[in-house]
Every structure is written in structure tokens, then in C-alpha cells.
């Protein structure tokens with residue numbers, strides 16, 4: 001796991017020290033000694049994580065962090081604030097400025113590396129999703145990526161607290177309930193079950209359950225599909241460093257030490273929930289992008305790309321199960337003259353209406369696609385040539401018999417369609433050959449005077 005870490009500090013010796021430790025773990029290190037330089041490097045997309053000193057002249061770390069988080073181009077880059085031990089209030093200030101994490105100077109080696117690694121993991125995931133979502137830019141994905149938008153999506157988060165000491169969980173619940181809806185489940189077995197079954201936004205798990213290994217619970221949550229992405233924050237005692245490191249290695253997202261500081265807990269929870277929602281949003285937009293990519297925007301039917309991807313599958317399935325498979329290619333007659341005479345808007349209306357009528361005349365399991373322009377393809381599983389001909393004829397009649405109403409009812413257009421039908425013939429057949437035969441049949445229908453159905457020559 002390699003990543004580019006930007007170390008920002010106004011003291012050269014601090015930069016050198018941090019650089020050496022990170023390079024020993026094979027991270028690439030970039031450095032900046034002012035906030036302005038740091039902002040520029042981030043804006044240019046050169047780094048994956050920022051380690052940010054708080055005390056700097058001109059622009060301090062809080063300001064740098066706020067600016068990074070306010071800029072949609074840099075808001076997704078995780079920021080770790082490096083604070084001084086004698087200013088504990090800086091940790092909360094940093095988290096409130098939007099930082100994902102903080103480290104306290106002098107920086108503990110293991111904490112540094114483990115936390116950087118855990119943020120790199122998250123960053124890689126987010127990058128991957130952003131990359132895929134960017135192809136859907138037309139959908140407004142860029143705005144959806146803006147964390148400010150995401151923060152306003154849903155108000156109360158559902159937090160699962162796993163702790164079996166009432167004195168401890170009562171305190172945690174009191175703190176969290178200000179912003180979230182909290183469920184305490186002292187029994188870890190039940191907690192795992194409920195986490196998989198319900199829609200929690202985060203889990204807070206005590207590292208000191210009385211007769212159960214909390215790390216086992218964390219590892220189980222990480223391995224279940226339903227809870228793999230659930231943010232987990234563990235609560236540790238000050239002498240449980242080994243357990244904390246082990247937990248982070250297992251993929252736990254963050255930890256907090258007792259005695260719990262209310263502001264720190266809320267800030268850490270906010271960060272985790274923000275990130276979870278950010279990733280969910282990205283996943284949804286990726287899903288939408290994928291659907292867009294295989295859908296014809298004018299008609300809502302599948303497009304040619306989808307057909308190309310699925311025809312072979314339907315073909316193999318039919319062959320394997322020894323079932324018939326047929327397809328129809330439909331092409332609107334003299335469509336160019338409709339466009340020329342009435343304009344493209346009317347042409348689009350005709351295409352849309354044609355799609356509606358085709359869909360009405362085929363079954364749900366049939367695959368209807370707009371192949372391009374005024375050409376459509378219907379693939380029909382479990383359908384032999386005789387039945388396919390009947391369906392084609394039904395479509396032809398449906399089009400020819402009822403004129404198309406266009407321009408909000410102001411005009412009626414007679415429209416006709418020519419159709420070519422083919423069917424899977426033998427084990428030597430291929431989807432390409434089937435398409436080709438339907439295309440030849442369509443050509444014959446056009447040549448014979450249009451508004452008719454032709455079947456492939458046997």
C-alpha cells in the first residue's frame with residue numbers, strides 16, 4: 001500500500017523527522033512549510049493524505065484545514081492535525097475544522113503509521129468511487145461529491161453502542177444522544193446480529209467487554225458483507241495501546257481513550273458518519289452512472305451497449321437449455337422525412353411513442369432496445385419463429401393502425417414500421433449471425449414496399 005503523504009510544518013527539523021519515519025514505511029513524502037504551499041499541492045491533486053501542523057505563522061493549521069474542506073476539489077483528502085501535547089483543546093478544534101484525525105507531538109511511531117495506513121485505505125476507496133462517478137458528470141455527480149451537500153442529506157444517524165458496563169455506556173449515550181439516535185446492546189452476539197440486520201451508521205465498541213474479546217467482534221463486523229463498511233470506533237483505556245493497534249489493523253476506523261471527552265467523541269463520530277454517507281452517495285451515483293450507460297435517454301429502453309452485453313448471454317442460455325430464441329429488428333419507415341418535414345422535436349416524439357407501443361406488445365422477459373436512430377431490437381427468450389412473427393405482426397399493426405399524436409395533440413402522423421425476424425437455428429449459430437439474418441429480412445421488408453414483416457430466408 002503506497003500513498004503520497006504531504007507533511008506540512010513550519011519547522012524544517014520536524015519535516016525531516018516525519019519524512020524519515022514515513023519513508024521507512026515506503027510512503028512517498030511531499031513537504032510544505034507554509035499553509036499556502038500546502039493548499040496549492042492539494043489543489044493540484046498531488047497528495048493522498050495531509051499531516052498538518054497546527055502552529056504555523058501566517059496561516060495556521062486550522063485555517064488550512066478549513067480551506068481544504070471548503071474546496072470540492074480537496075474536501076475528500078484526509079487531514080491529520082498534528083497538535084501540541086500541552087494544547088488538548090486543539091485536537092477538538094482540529095476535528096471541528098473538518099480534520100479526520102489528529103496526532104499529538106511528539107508523535108508516537110506506531111500511532112502515526114497505523115493511522116496513516118487506515119486513512120490511506122479509506123482514501124483509496126473514495127478515489128476509486130470518485131473516478132467511476134466522474135464518468136457520470138452530466139448527472140450532477142460533481143455537486144453530489146461535495147461533502148457539504150452530503151452533510152445535509154440525513155439528520156440523525158443511528159449509532160450502535162456495544163458496552164456491558166452501565167456506568168460507561170450511560171455516559172457514552174448521554175454524549176451521543178445530543179446528535180444521534182443511539183441503541184445500546186451489551187451482548188456482543190446480539191450486537192453482531194442486529195448490526196447485520198439493521199441499518200446503523202456507526203458502531204462504538206468498548207475494548208473491555210467483561211467476557212468477550214472485542215477484537216473478535218470487530219473482525220466479525222469487518223468480514224460480514226452487510227457490516228463491512230460500518231464505521232467502528234473503539235473505546236479504550238489508556239493502558240490498552242496494543243489492543244488499539246490490533247483493532248486498527250483489523251480495519252477499525254478510529255479509537256477514543258477514556259475518560260471520554262464529549263466534544264472529541266462527537267467530532268470523531270461526525271467525521272466517520274460524514275465519510276460513510278459520502279461513500280454511500282458515491283456508490284449510488286456509480287449505480288446511476290452504470291444505469292445511464294446502458295439506457296437510452298430518449299425512450300428509457302436499453303441501448304445498444306446493453307444489447308451487445310446481453311445478447312450473447314441470452315443466446316448461450318437458450319442453447320444450453322435447448323430453448324428457442326428469436327429476435328426482431330424494427331425500423332421506422334421514412335423516418336428521415338418526418339424529421340425533415342416536422343423537425344427533430346416531433347421526430348423525438350415519434351421515437352418515444354414508438355418505444356411505448358413496442359413495450360406494450362412484448363413481455364417483461366423480452367429485451368427491447370433502441371439500437372440507434374429509428375432502429376429497435378427485441379430479443380425474445382423461449383420464443384420460436386412462428387410466435388416471433390405473430391409478435392412482429394402485432395407491433396406492425398399497432399403502429400400502422402393508430403396515427404401518432406404529436407405537438408400536444410395538434411397533429412396526427414401516420415407512421416409505419418418494417419420488421420425483420422430471425423431465430424436461433426442450430427448449435428453452430430451465433431448472436432452475430434442471428435442479427436445479420438434479421439437485418440437481411442428487414443432489408444427485404446423495406447424493398448418489398450415497407451410496412452411489413454419478413455422472416456429470415458430458411
Ligand SMILES: [Mg+2]
Nearest residue numbers: 010053055056
Ligand atoms: Mg509549527
